[in-house]
Amino acid sequence: MSGNRPWQELLSWPDLSWPLVYRVFCRNLLLFRKTWMANIMFNFVEPIIYLWALGFGLGVYVNKIHGLPYINFLAPALVASSSMFATTYEMTYGSFTRMAVQKIFQSMVATPVSMDDVVLGEILYGTFKGTLYGIVFLTVLAAFGLVRSGWALLAPVPVALMAAEFSILSMIWTSIAPGFDSFEYFFTLLITPMFFLSGVFFPLETLPAGVRLLAWFMPLYHAVEAVRPLILGTAASSVWGHLAWLAALVLLTLRIPLVMVKHRLIK
Amino acid sequence: MSVDQQNQPVVLVSNLVKKYGDFMAVKGVNFAVYPGECFGLLGPNGAGKTSIVRMTYGFSPVSGGKLSVFGEDIMIRPRAIKSRIGVISQDDDLDPVLSVRENLMIYAGYFQIGKQIAKKRCEEILSFMDLQDKSDEPVENLSGGLRRRLTLGRALINQPALLLLDEPTTGLDPYARHLVWHRLRRLKEEGTTMLLTTHYMEEASQLCDRLIIMYQGEIVEEGHPEGLIDRHLGREALELGTGGECPDSLFDDSRELIRGRQGMGDDLVLFTDHGLELMDRVAAQADRQKTPIRYRRLRPSNLEDVFLQLTGESLREDGAAPLPGKRGEEEGEDVR
Ligand SMILES: Nc1ncnc2c1ncn2[C@@H]1O[C@H](COP(=O)(O)OP(=O)(O)O)[C@@H](O)[C@H]1O
Ligand SMILES: [Mg+2]
Numbered sequence: 270m271s272g273n274r275p276w277q278e279l280l281s282w283p284d285l286s287w288p289l290v291y292r293v294f295c296r297n298l299l300l301f302r303k304t305w306m307a308n309i310m311f312n313f314v315e316p317i318i319y320l321w322a323l324g325f326g327l328g329v330y331v332n333k334i335h336g337l338p339y340i341n342f343l344a345p346a347l348v349a350s351s352s353m354f355a356t357t358y359e360m361t362y363g364s365f366t367r368m369a370v371q372k373i374f375q376s377m378v379a380t381p382v383s384m385d386d387v388v389l390g391e392i393l394y395g396t397f398k399g400t401l402y403g404i405v406f407l408t409v410l411a412a413f414g415l416v417r418s419g420w421a422l423l424a425p426v427p428v429a430l431m432a433a434e435f436s437i438l439s440m441i442w443t444s445i446a447p448g449f450d451s452f453e454y455f456f457t458l459l460i461t462p463m464f465f466l467s468g469v470f471f472p473l474e475t476l477p478a479g480v481r482l483l484a485w486f487m488p489l490y491h492a493v494e495a496v497r498p499l500i501l502g503t504a505a506s507s508v509w510g511h512l513a514w515l516a517a518l519v520l521l522t523l524r525i526p527l528v529m530v531k532h533r534l535i536k
Numbered sequence: 537m538s539v540d541q542q543n544q545p546v547v548l549v550s551n552l553v554k555k556y557g558d559f560m561a562v563k564g565v566n567f568a569v570y571p572g573e574c575f576g577l578l579g580p581n582g583a584g585k586t587s588i589v590r591m592t593y594g595f596s597p598v599s600g601g602k603l604s605v606f607g608e609d610i611m612i613r614p615r616a617i618k619s620r621i622g623v624i625s626q627d628d629d630l631d632p633v634l635s636v637r638e639n640l641m642i643y644a645g646y647f648q649i650g651k652q653i654a655k656k657r658c659e660e661i662l663s664f665m666d667l668q669d670k671s672d673e674p675v676e677n678l679s680g681g682l683r684r685r686l687t688l689g690r691a692l693i694n695q696p697a698l699l700l701l702d703e704p705t706t707g708l709d710p711y712a713r714h715l716v717w718h719r720l721r722r723l724k725e726e727g728t729t730m731l732l733t734t735h736y737m738e739e740a741s742q743l744c745d746r747l748i749i750m751y752q753g754e755i756v757e758e759g760h761p762e763g764l765i766d767r768h769l770g771r772e773a774l775e776l777g778t779g780g781e782c783p784d785s786l787f788d789d790s791r792e793l794i795r796g797r798q799g800m801g802d803d804l805v806l807f808t809d810h811g812l813e814l815m816d817r818v819a820a821q822a823d824r825q826k827t828p829i830r831y832r833r834l835r836p837s838n839l840e841d842v843f844l845q846l847t848g849e850s851l852r853e854d855g856a857a858p859l860p861g862k863r864g865e866e867e868g869e870d871v872r
Contacts, residue, residue: 371631372629375625376630383614535596
C-alpha cells in the first residue's frame, strides 16, 4: 500500500472523510482556544515592532515609494508576513510536537480517522491560524488609520491561500525533519529570505532579474502583491493573476505532505 | 473459561509476515482469536508483538500472509472495522494538554459519536476507570498509572467488540497494574474479545484464556497458561543454590522425579510434579556426598520458567536471568 512508488501515490486520490477532517481540525481548535491570548500576543509583537521601527522610524528617512509614505507601503505587506509566520511556526514546531513527541497522529488513526484526514486537518488548522492572524493584524492597521479602501475586506482571501501554501510547505518539511533543530534551517534557508525578498520592505524592481524570477515562486510575494492594492484601494486586474497563481500552487502541492507524512509514520 | 470454537474468529491470522525493509520481524505466524476470549501474545522485546497489533488495526500494512478482523481484510474497509476496535498502544499517546474529560470527548468525535451519547459514555467511563476526581485535570499532570487508566478508558469510548492491548501495564507499579487487570477482567466478563501482548508472565497467567509464546518473530509454543506449565515442566520448581559446582551424582536417586532443569546463573532450578519428595531426596544425597547447597526453595513453576526452558533466554528486558526467590511481580520501571 504505502509501498515503493511515491510518484504513483502522489497522483492517487487521498482517503478522506470530511467530517473526520473537521474533527481533527476541531481538536487543534480546542487547544488554540485554551491559549489564544498568549499565542496572539506572541505573534503580534514582531510585526508591530516592525511597524513602529520601520514604518515610523525608518520611514522618516525613506522617501516615498511609488508616491506612498513608507508606512503605507510597508503596513499592508506585514499583514501577509505575520500570517506567514503564524502558519509556519504552527506547522513546524507545533505539528512536529503532535506528530513525533505526543504521538497524537498515531492515536487518531487508531480510530476511523485516516492518516490523510489527520494531515489535511492539520493543514486546514494552519491555514485557519494564519488567516486569523492576518485578519487581526488588518484590524490593527485599521486602528492605525492605515487602511484606505473597503476592498481591504477581501484581503483575507489571498492571505488564506498563502497560509494554505505555507501549511503545505511546512508540513512537507516536518514530515522529513529528524528533530526540532532542523526547523532552524527551514526558517533561515526558506522563510527569512522569503520575508526579505517578497516585496515586503521594498519593491522588487530594484533587484536583479534573476531574483525577481525567484520571487515568482514565493507564495509571500504573490500575497503581498494582492493584499497591498486591496488595502490601498489601488486594486487592478493583476490581483486576479496572483490569486490564481496561489490557488494553483495549493492544488498542485496539497497531495505531497499527505503522502510524505504517511511514509514517515506508517512502516 | 470455555471458548466456543464454533464461532467465527474475531481475528484470524495465517502465515502472517511483517518485514521492515529486509528485516523480517514476524515470520509466518498463525493464530485465531475467538469471540469473548482473551488471547495473549507473550514474548520479550523485539518478539514482534507490536508489529502484529499494528497490522491488526490496519496501521501497518501486512507484508505477507493473511489477516482478517471480524471476517474482513482490514485494508478494504478500514474505517468500518476500526470503529469496532479499541486500541491501547504501547506508547503513551494521550493528548497531554487536554484534560481527562476532553481527551474522552475529543476521541468520541473521531468515532462520530453524538454529543449527548458521548457525554453519557464519558461519565460512565470516568466512573468505571475511577477517574472522576481527575476529570478536569490536564493529562500531563497525571501519574503513569492514571494515564494508563485513561488510555484504557479512551479505548472504550466506542464500546468496542475487540480490544487490542499492547503491553497495557508495562511500567506500572503493582497497585496500578492490579487495578487495570481488574477492569480488564470485568470487560471480559461483559464479553469483550481481547488480544493482549505482554512480557509479564503473571499478566498472561492472570488474564489470558489462551496464549502464544513468541520469540524473534516466531511462535515457539501455544496453549493455556496452566497447560503449558504442565506440559513442559511440572507444577513445581525447586531452586538450588549450588554455586556452580554441582556434580551430576547429586541427582542419582531422584532422576525419575525431575522433568526439567535449567541453570540460572550459578544456581540450578529443577522442575517436578513431586516437589517435597524431590527436595528431601536431593538434600539427603547432598549430605551423603558432602556437596554444599547454600539454599533450597520450592515454588510453583510459572510461564517465565517455560519461556526460559523453550528459548534459553529470559523475558526480562535486561536479558538477565530472573533472580532466585523472586517471582511474578516486577518493579515498575518508568512511572512518569
Ligand atoms: N519501524 C520499524 N522499522 C524497522 N524495524 C522495526 C520497526 N518496528 C519494529 N522493528 C523491529 O521489529 C522487531 C519486532 O518489533 P516489535 O514488533 O516492536 O516487537 P515487540 O513489540 O514484541 O517488542 C524488532 O526487532 C524491532 O527492532
Ligand atoms: Mg512492543
